[in-house]
Amino acid sequence: MNKEVKFIDLGLIDYQEAWDKQEQIFEQTVALKVKNRTENTQEATPNFLVFCEHPHVYTLGKSGHPENLLLDEQGLKEKQATYYKINRGGDITYHGPGQIVGYPILDLDNFFTDIHLYLRTLEEAVILTLADYGITAGRYEGYTGVWLDADNEKARKICAMGVRCSRWVTMHGFAFNVNANLDYFKNIVPCGIDDKDVTSMQRELGRALDMDEVKDKLKGHIAELFEMQIK
Numbered sequence: 001m002n003k004e005v006k007f008i009d010l011g012l013i014d015y016q017e018a019w020d021k022q023e024q025i026f027e028q029t030v031a032l033k034v035k036n037r038t039e040n041t042q043e044a045t046p047n048f049l050v051f052c053e054h055p056h057v058y059t060l061g062k063s064g065h066p067e068n069l070l071l072d073e074q075g076l077k078e079k080q081a082t083y084y085k086i087n088r089g090g091d092i093t094y095h096g097p098g099q100i101v102g103y104p105i106l107d108l109d110n111f112f113t114d115i116h117l118y119l120r121t122l123e124e125a126v127i128l129t130l131a132d133y134g135i136t137a138g139r140y141e142g143y144t145g146v147w148l149d150a151d152n153e154k155a156r157k158i159c160a161m162g163v164r165c166s167r168w169v170t171m172h173g174f175a176f177n178v179n180a181n182l183d184y185f186k187n188i189v190p191c192g193i194d195d196k197d198v199t200s201m202q203r204e205l206g207r208a209l210d211m212d213e214v215k216d217k218l219k220g221h222i223a224e225l226f227e228m229q230i231k
Contacts, residue, residue: 001110002044005228007219010052012097015059015084018052025105026171033107033167045107049222049230051215054095056081058188061162064091068189079187088172090162092188098179098202100215108168111226115165119144122174125221126159132217135204148199156197176218177201179208
């Protein structure tokens with residue numbers, strides 16, 4: 001098993017450009033796995049952890065409902081936002097500046113072949129990162145992602161998740177609100193949930209956070225939980 005993971009920070013990048021990069025890595029990894037099986041070779045499959053931020057964009061998962069986007073084309077233009085239907089699980093979400101978007105492109109055969117454990121482990125990394133800043137977070141039964149006050153009527157989501165997995169290779173991932181502009185969530189029914197709030201670290205702490213610092217802490221927790229060797 002190859003637990004080496006190449007970390008890439010793409011910075012602020014157009015959604016389509018980042019998606020194309022993901023697809024390229026994903027398809028190459030899947031092709032290598034097929035080659036190993038059909039030709040009985042043992043070439044190690046690579047793993048990547050990609051962080052980035054996106055300009056304002058709404059993305060709709062393959063099981064999502066288009067009506068959960070509350071803007072028409074003109075409204076999107078006015079908000080300087082784009083919209084994509086994509087091939088991850090989940091419903092609609094928002095990405096924008098001040099949000100850490102993580103795309104782990106991992107061959108889970110190198111770690112563990114359990115997609116539920118994979119999601120819970122990513123959630124745990126975010127929960128531990130929030131704890132580093134004194135924010136108590138957890139899970140909301142029946143939903144993915146990371147929540148605050150999940151056990152009462154103040155429940156609010158701080159990190160959304162939606163992944164794709166084929167032949168145990170993952171893509172897409174999570175969107176963690178650090179300094180994100182939460183007003184953009186008012187233009188959608190986030191993740192198809194119309195009765196729960198969305199929050200950010202900035203809103204909870206009353207101050208803007210250093211994005212690089214939060215990324216470093218999050219990357220460290222992901223590496224530790226997955227027993228990765230980041231390079």
